[in-house]
Amino acid sequence: MTEMPGVRILADDLTGALDSAAAFATPLSPLPVLWRAEHGLPAMAAIDAATREVDVDTAVARQGRFTDWLLAGEPAFKKIDSLMRGNWAAELGALAVMAEGRRLVVAPAFPFQGRVTRDGRQWKTDAAEPLGGAIHAALRDAGLIHADIGVHDAESDADLDAIVTREMSGHRPRLWVGTGGLAAALARARPAPAVPASAPTGSPRHDAPLLALIGSNHPVTRTQIERAMAPDPRRHVRLSASPSDIDRVLERLARGQSCIVTVAFEGPRADAALVIAERFSGLLARCPSPCTLFVAGGETLRDVADAIGADSLAVEGAREPGLAMSRLRAGRFDGARVLSKSGAFGRPDLLHELFEEASSGR
Structure with a gap:
């Protein structure tokens, strides 16, 4: 049982579920993160409804399976994409119908990752144009005309803290809508739990070998790969259809050397997703459990979990905002530590630092 009772998070993808849940979790009080609901839902959890990459009707239907569960949470948190991708407006329109009487608090900024909200529009701090139109207009087009929003x-982060403080002073029940930035502000506003004297401090060490499975082709992640490869290009293996590529990965891991794995493929994105899943599955079928698994991309993390038979993750916190630390539950890698992030998240030197830390044993 976590020390943050009542938190329920509904996310549009798996890495988003993890980086939002991380704000409410510790190694001593992990929060379950699920993507299936065959056996019922726990009182406190984060759920990946996998709504970002599908059409609007499918997204609303998938979300609808979890709406009653979400709205019983305290806090109830709907996680949307910090780049405003996916079907977020339609999903909020459907939620508002079920959440009648609640105030929707929409604050999608994630300042640590360079996402801010100015004049009702979402921006990347390094961009000259906003990420789409006015948020209010998108919600109005989705049918939220008379809702309290x-x-x-x-x-x-100080702005987000002030928003939470101001909104909590009201008496109406709320549905919080945002990203890992708002989730962290909500967690900071809650009473701090008592920490046992024996509790570990600081970020846990990530021993070699670290196996990095990169399904994202986002420029941010490509830069991270390039920086991590700079000391030794042999760290990177691109999986083709040849079994020899898997052999190269396994040889590095057997020597205790960390490895970055991507997939060699040129073609439509929909086809790429299938090929990535297939090749990572082939690798994992032959792979022993690494000391640490690093995964970039929510769809990739789902594919990896399915390939090794995991049924959930237990998030234990964040290495830094947007980089969740969790452990796999069930399957061949049960208990293995996972670092995960969105393909669009992270500092340029992030992966390089993790590799150097693993190799040095710090």
Whole structure:
């Protein structure tokens, strides 16, 4: 049982579920993160409804399976994409119908990752144009005309803290809508739990070998790969259809050397997703459990979990905002540590630092 009772998070993808849940979790009180619901849902959890990459009707239907569960949470948190991708407006329109009487608090900024909200529009701090139109207009087009909605600008964590404080002073029940930035602000506003004297401090060490499975082709992740490869290009293996590529990965891991694995494929994105899943599955079928698994991309993390028979993750916190630390539950890699992030998240040197830390044993 976690020390943050009542938190329920509904996310549009798996890495988003993890980086939002991380704010409410510790190694001593992990929070379950699920993507299936065959056996019922726990009182406190984060759920990946996998709504981002599908059509609007499918997204709304998938979300609808979890709406009653979500709205019974305290806090109830709907996680949307910080780049405003996917079907977020239609999903909020459907939620508002079921959440009648609640105030929707919309604050999608994630300042640590360079996502801010200015004048009701989402921005990347390094971009000259906003990420789409006005948030209010998108919600109005989705049917939220008479709903009680607060769309909040924020450019810092202090701004998000102030939003939470102000909104919590009201008496109406709320549905919080945002990203890992707002989730962290909500967690900071809750009473701090008592920490046993024996509790570990600091970020856990990530021993070699670290196996990095990269399904994202986002420029942010490509830069991270390039920086991590710079000291030794042999760290990177691109999986083709040849079994010899898997052999190269396994040889590195057997020597205790960390490895970055991507997939060699040129073609439509939909086809690429299938090929990535197939090749990572082939690798994992022959792979022993690494000391640490690093995965970039929510769809990739789902594919990896399915390939090794995991049925959930237990998130234990965040290495830094947007980089969740969790452990696999069930399957061949049961208990293995996982670091995960969105393909669009992270500092340029992030992967390089993790590789150097693993190899040095720090």
